Amino acid sequence: MTELPAVLADELRTLLGPGGLLVDESERLVYGYDNSRRQGLPLAVALPTDAAQVQALVGLCRDHGLPLVARGRGTNTTGATVPGEDALVVSFERMDQVLAIRPGDRVAVVQPGLLNGDLQAALAPHGLFWPPDPTSANFSTIGGNLACNAGGPRAVKYGATRDNVLALKAVTGAGALVEFGAATTKGASGYDLSRLLIGSEGTLALIVEATLKLTPLAPQRLALRAIYADVEAAAAAVARLMAQPVTPSMLEFMDGDCVRLARDVGGAELPADAGALLMIEADGDEAVLDAAVAALRQAAGGEGCLSVEAAPDEAARTRLWAARKALSPALRTLAPGKINEDVVVPVSRLPALVAAVRTAAGLHALPIVCFGHAGNGNLHVNILYDPADADQARRADAALETIFDTVIALGGQVSGEHGIGLVKRELLARSLDQATLGLMRAIKSQFDPAGILNPGKVLPASPEGQP
Incomplete structure (x- = not known):
């Protein structure tokens, strides 16, 4: 199909009304890429305004055999929202409302096109927040967060997206409007299908409404900065921190190169000889905060720890976290190209993963820089290389394979929060057995019998060649 049938x-x-369907090539180009740097040109872009329109357009596309790709703001890094050239993009930018905030129930009801940052601003006057806080929070949508099961620094204490959603309304690939869950924190009524949709990257249904579980804002928080001689000492400290009773509200890891970037590019005040750094934060009432910080400080110390200091003021804390969030783009000052992976292992095995990454860097003679959400065992592993150098590109791919093999051997997963999309699709065949993949394909066929929802994403092809 080269153009949308007349x-x-x-x-x-x-159905969509004035401005609801974009067909000019210049308009379609804007919706054809995401942060994976891959690109496609959709046949058209639909901009629905309510669930009824979504249900009707899915029915039309099903009848015409036209694939659909749901899109928030395209901040994902795995190609999950890159359309094929025969697809219709469904952008939810006009479904961006907070439908209700009910502080007594600690819930908010929202549409999928709402920005995470706008939701947080609406919740703040009520003394509440929604825990998922990816780096892209100011630009990413709630629908996109749901699609990828987004996390962020606060996930170590408050959980990722899947842990903070109570109910969903969605349109299946068969055109049915379905509702899962309820605005209660307890429930034992049938299968929990809302959690199944979260992280499915638009391959099972199009989410049109979400009831989110909210959390009260902590009255106080305090940040610790722990400096280590090397990454092994910092990784060992992470395991100690997560083994003791006090759960930090954030626990972030930076290796030595990241510390230098945070200092030189991000403006953070950090020592020049730091081999690794942990950013540790505690939150809570004043009555318990001092004891919590003392427990975290003790666990952070140990062999290889050079210092553990509290941020002197809120401005210093803000600068440090801002430098952490700027790390990914700052890495491009070290090399023209990078492969950024968000692997995750059990926290107790994080030291083994860090050691394996250092070994891979030496084996393949390439710098590999690590930072991330250490309290969840989730590291962003960045392989730096020059894409124009064929030998470096080959070694970068080999290093990546080494790291994936290590992650799987350690009982981890190839994605902690970015999702699978197009980029990691075939990796699932290595990390999941065929029986499990077969069950996933069967679930996909129940939700989307015609296979029109985001085809070619997440699930690898079956041995028989079926999608």
Whole structure:
């Protein structure tokens, strides 16, 4: 299919109203890429305004055999929202409302196109927040966070997206409007299908409404900065921190190169001889905060720890976290290209993963820089290389394979929060057995019998060649 059939285009224009269907190439280009740096040109872009329109357009596309790709703001890094050239993009930017905030129930009901940052601003006057806080929070949508099961620094204490959603409304690939869950924190009524949709990257259904579980803002917080002689000492400290009773509200890891970037590029005040750093934060009432910080400080100390200091003021704390969030783009000052992976292992095995990454860097003669959400065992492993150098590109791919093999051997997963999308699709065949993949394909066929929702994403091809 090289262009949208005229009959379908007319039906979609009638359904979506003025400005609801984009067909000019210049407009379509904007919706054809994401942060994976991959790109496709969709046949058209639909901009629905309510669930009824979503349900109707899915029905039309099913009848015409036209693939659909749901899109928030395209901040994901795995190609999950890159359309094929025969696809219709469904952008939820006009479904961006907070439908309700109910402080007594600690819930918010929202549409999928709402920005995470806008939700947090709406919740702040109520003394509440929604825990998922990816680096892209100011630009990413709630629907995108749901699609990828986004996490962020606060996930170590408060959980990722899947842990903070109570109910969903969605449109399946068969065109049915379904509702899962309820606005209660307890429930034992049938299968928990809302958690199944979260992280499915638009391959099972299009989420049109979400009831989110909210958390009260802690009255106080305090940040610790722990400096280590090397990454092995810092990784060992992470295991100690997560083995004791006090759960930090954030626990972030930086290796020596990241510390230098945070200092030289991000403006953080950090010592020049730091081999690794942990950013540790505790939050809570004043009555318990001092004891919590003391426990975290003790666990952070140990062999290889050079210092553990509290941020002197809120401004210093803010600068440090801002430098942490700026790390990913700052890495491009070290090399023209990078492969950024978000692998995750059990926290107790984080030291083994860090050691394996250092070994891979030496084996393949390339710098590999690590930072991330250490309290969840989730590291962003960045392999730095020059894409124009064929030998470096080959060694970068080999290093990546070494790291994936290590992650799987350690009982981890190839994605902690970025998702699978297109980039990591075939990796699932290495990390999951065929029986499990077969069950996932069967679930996909129940939700999307015609296979029109985000085809070619997440699930690898079956041995028989079926999608």
